[in-house]
């Protein structure tokens with residue numbers, strides 16, 4: 001477990017709000033899933049409910065994600081119900097000096113808001129709310145390095161992603177000098193963070209694109225479970241777990257790689273794709289055919305080869321017709337690490353819905369965000385393979401793309417990116 005996996009209920013909020021609900025102690029050890037332990041003097045349960053069955057909703061507002069740590073927040077942090085992804089370009093004439101000042105400002109603001117404190121010049125949008133699991137994550141795009149005179153320190157991992165045959169990318173909604181991912185379990189808290197960071201950008205950087213997403217709200221299901229996407233599938237089952245022995249090696253850049261990119265130690269690379277779902281077409285497909293597209297049951301996410309959600313896929317199991325029960329073009333088969341030389345990534349997406357497109361179809365889908373120590377051993381080989389023969393590809397369209405270097409988390413007194421910008 002990493003330092004940022006440990007979420008704490010801020011003592012102040014706990015006493016101020018949760019205490020009133022009778023929850024005497026709350027600890028969230030949250031890597032890969034929220035576990036809420038309520039040691040209430042009222043005999044509350046371990047799923048956050050009080051003895052009288054009243055949900056301890058106050059825990060949603062009270063949960064605090066740590067800003068400082070080995071890794072930035074928002075990577076292994078449990079997915080929040082609201083998200084904003086926003087890319088900025090440095091303003092014309094702005095260079096390294098302005099970038100340093102901006103990263104300092106952003107870090108001060110993010111730290112305050114994640115702790116539930118109002119930043120300077122506050123708008124008041126989040127007044128009354130606790131931190132609500134707010135996380136703010138900062139990344140640098142390929143173009144940032146030229147703009148700041150740091151080209152020699154640009155990692156090769158930021159080389160442009162290859163073009164894929166199914167790409168229908170909008171350049172204006174792709175890439176960017178800087179990238180910010182905001183997540184929170186309250187819509188106002190998330191928007192508040194977005195506004196504060198936009199205001200902090202001042203004259204130094206301009207918004208290039210912004211996308212808004214959502215996930216299931218904490219407490220909406222009877223027990224914590226893997227989220228569903230807008231196609232109705234349980235999505236996230238095959239993700240690497242922080243307890244896997246090779247988790248850190250796959251997701252985070254190791255220290256001591258030496259040389260120009262040492263500043264990325266503890267960091268990770270984010271691939272961001274706005275993937276439209278062709279929901280009208282998808283929903284016309286009978287459920288048994290939808291299940292063959294993925295290779296898993298829709299109801300509970302279990303592999304078509306049998307078992308429960310967490311059972312390994314049996315890719316060789318044959319059906320009565322002599323064909324593999326998980327079809328050759330099933331999404332789960334093609335993307336499985338064992339089919340891709342072990343290539344793995346941590347998928348941490350948000351769903352999006354931006355209304356109805358001009359053709360009358362829903363402009364909805366997945367803000368696909370995946371994390372890896374090296375995109376050439378994560379996203380790229382898997383997407384190459386999916387691009388060639390994934391049954392899901394008839395029902396999705398990749399509309400924008402970004403690749404960002406997300407440096408390690410700041411130590412106390414440091415700002416995000418300091419090891420790049422000041423060495």
Ligand SMILES: C=CC1=C(C)c2cc3[nH]c(cc4nc(cc5[nH]c(cc1n2)c(C)c5CCC(=O)O)C(CCC(=O)O)=C4C)c(C)c3C=C
Nearest residue numbers: 233234235236237238275294332335336337366382383396
């Ligand atoms: C290149 C990477 C991937 C893209 C792009 C992608 C898009 C995408 N996926 C779903 C739905 C599901 N994906 C599932 C599994 C899965 N997908 C990827 C990679 C990409 N998906 C991986 C690596 C895996 C895990 C494979 C494994 O370890 O077995 C599943 C099954 C459940 C699960 O494991 O999460 C679903 C469902 C959509 C809807 C989508 C684009 C919109």
Ligand SMILES: [Fe+2]
Nearest residue numbers: 331332335347
């Ligand atoms: Fe997938």
